[in-house]
Amino acid sequence: MTAQPASGGEPFIRLVGVKKVFRARREEFLAVSDATFDVNEGDLVSIVGPSGCGKTTLLKIVAGLFPHDGGTLEIGGAGSDFDPARDVGMVFQQPLLLKWRRVLENVLLPAEILGLPMGEARERARGLIDMVGLAGHEQKYPYELSGGMQQRAAIARSLVHDPRLILMDEPFGALDALTRERMNLELLRIWEQSRKTILFVTHGIAEAVFLGTRVVVLTAGPARMADRIDIDLPRPRTLDMKTHERFGAYARHIYHLLGVE
Amino acid sequence: MGPGLSAQTIWRWTAIVLVHLAVVLIWYIAVEVGEVPKFVLASPQETLLSLFDTYPWFHNTMVTTAEIFGGYFLAVVVGVGLALLFSWFRTVDTLLMPLVVSLNMIPKVALGPLIIVWFDYGIQTNIIIAFSISFLPILITTARGLREVEPDLIDLVRTLRATRRQIFVKIQLPGSLPYIFSGMKVAVVLAVAGAVVGEIIASDSGLAYLIGQVQVTLDTAAMMMAVILITLVGVALYLIVLGLERLVVVRDARVETV
Numbered sequence: 001m002t003a004q005p006a007s008g009g010e011p012f013i014r015l016v017g018v019k020k021v022f023r024a025r026r027e028e029f030l031a032v033s034d035a036t037f038d039v040n041e042g043d044l045v046s047i048v049g050p051s052g053c054g055k056t057t058l059l060k061i062v063a064g065l066f067p068h069d070g071g072t073l074e075i076g077g078a079g080s081d082f083d084p085a086r087d088v089g090m091v092f093q094q095p096l097l098l099k100w101r102r103v104l105e106n107v108l109l110p111a112e113i114l115g116l117p118m119g120e121a122r123e124r125a126r127g128l129i130d131m132v133g134l135a136g137h138e139q140k141y142p143y144e145l146s147g148g149m150q151q152r153a154a155i156a157r158s159l160v161h162d163p164r165l166i167l168m169d170e171p172f173g174a175l176d177a178l179t180r181e182r183m184n185l186e187l188l189r190i191w192e193q194s195r196k197t198i199l200f201v202t203h204g205i206a207e208a209v210f211l212g213t214r215v216v217v218l219t220a221g222p223a224r225m226a227d228r229i230d231i232d233l234p235r236p237r238t239l240d241m242k243t244h245e246r247f248g249a250y251a252r253h254i255y256h257l258l259g260v261e
Numbered sequence: 262m263g264p265g266l267s268a269q270t271i272w273r274w275t276a277i278v279l280v281h282l283a284v285v286l287i288w289y290i291a292v293e294v295g296e297v298p299k300f301v302l303a304s305p306q307e308t309l310l311s312l313f314d315t316y317p318w319f320h321n322t323m324v325t326t327a328e329i330f331g332g333y334f335l336a337v338v339v340g341v342g343l344a345l346l347f348s349w350f351r352t353v354d355t356l357l358m359p360l361v362v363s364l365n366m367i368p369k370v371a372l373g374p375l376i377i378v379w380f381d382y383g384i385q386t387n388i389i390i391a392f393s394i395s396f397l398p399i400l401i402t403t404a405r406g407l408r409e410v411e412p413d414l415i416d417l418v419r420t421l422r423a424t425r426r427q428i429f430v431k432i433q434l435p436g437s438l439p440y441i442f443s444g445m446k447v448a449v450v451l452a453v454a455g456a457v458v459g460e461i462i463a464s465d466s467g468l469a470y471l472i473g474q475v476q477v478t479l480d481t482a483a484m485m486m487a488v489i490l491i492t493l494v495g496v497a498l499y500l501i502v503l504g505l506e507r508l509v510v511v512r513d514a515r516v517e518t519v
Binding site for chain 2: 085096098109110113141143
């Protein structure tokens, strides 16, 4: 088991009734409401829901990209040394690599922006490139890599400044089904090796259950949190588990919550 | 591409040379077989031989080159410079971008006589005409390139608390380079046209001026030679820009124009 409770039993991230309202012209639009869940340090929590359920918005609130309009959000617990600039890594659906930089230089971007010592960062970047399975591709340009490989580089980039929290917004949504399965297994391996806390947004129910120590289910129209489910499946997870009875039960429960039957 | 020339590159260059030679050959055959009078269409060899006539070819070529290169250089500096101002100051962009779009609609060739009235004729004036015709596409494409940044990428660096300066230096500026070059490639043709327009309207030297001079004596060979030389100056400038682009812009990021 990799999931470990934070010392003192206090969660790493705590959301209580988090709400976000967008205003466009004179209309108000409720993007997130009643998001209430905990994330323990070292957990991989999936957030699943249909388009428009506010899952990306929620992720961006946690990233500190915009404020929430109600409820409380605590990251790192009381008196923690969580630094929102240094301790967040992000991965999006698109790899968003800089076309004019080689893989190594792309991975180094966060270190450059944060002004970290470049010698160490370079060393670390090489190690991460190995870890995500891109050894030997350091000097290639993004266009020389496949979509899956580009996303691996993006994952290495999200880890280069050694953040405590990685936020992933449908990182494998643009990949073909087979590559996606492979990347799921890779992500679990990377997660277990790096021991980071990961928030993983997806609209794939099976993906959410397969990856998560916990799954947060959001519904759309109106946006609200429907449930949070602890996934009690053995680790390390293998593809065989997708045929497991308990896996099916979790998935069926989420389908039900999302009104797909 | 690796070191040395690949078979594909050699074939491409061979094709370029062959196609041009074929045109000269067709030209030659048309004149010889068609028995076209010399004052209508001179043959390739007559055109080439006109270089040995007493016209000041070298001087005029230098004048036209100076006008084209000078106007073009100004256009790049001013076009890119203004685009940077637009991207740094939103108010400037809001106020001036619509104006730029209107200005772009003006048939700038028609401004030639006015510019000559304002600045008197000469090399400097033709530089200004070449500049005024060619800087707008550079400004417009550069401004677009600076604007075109993936919103998610901005989010990503914002979580790292990147400064505006860092975003500009690391993302916006290198990201806009392909656009700058695409504008610069379009502008080459316009700079050549600008210099020619200036010389034809009023001037006392330059290859297009020479065309006007020899037209009176129906020296078709010299007229055609002048056209060829102007074209070669344009091609030289274009090749310089292409070479620079190759140095600066990663292959995949290049914007194909011509």
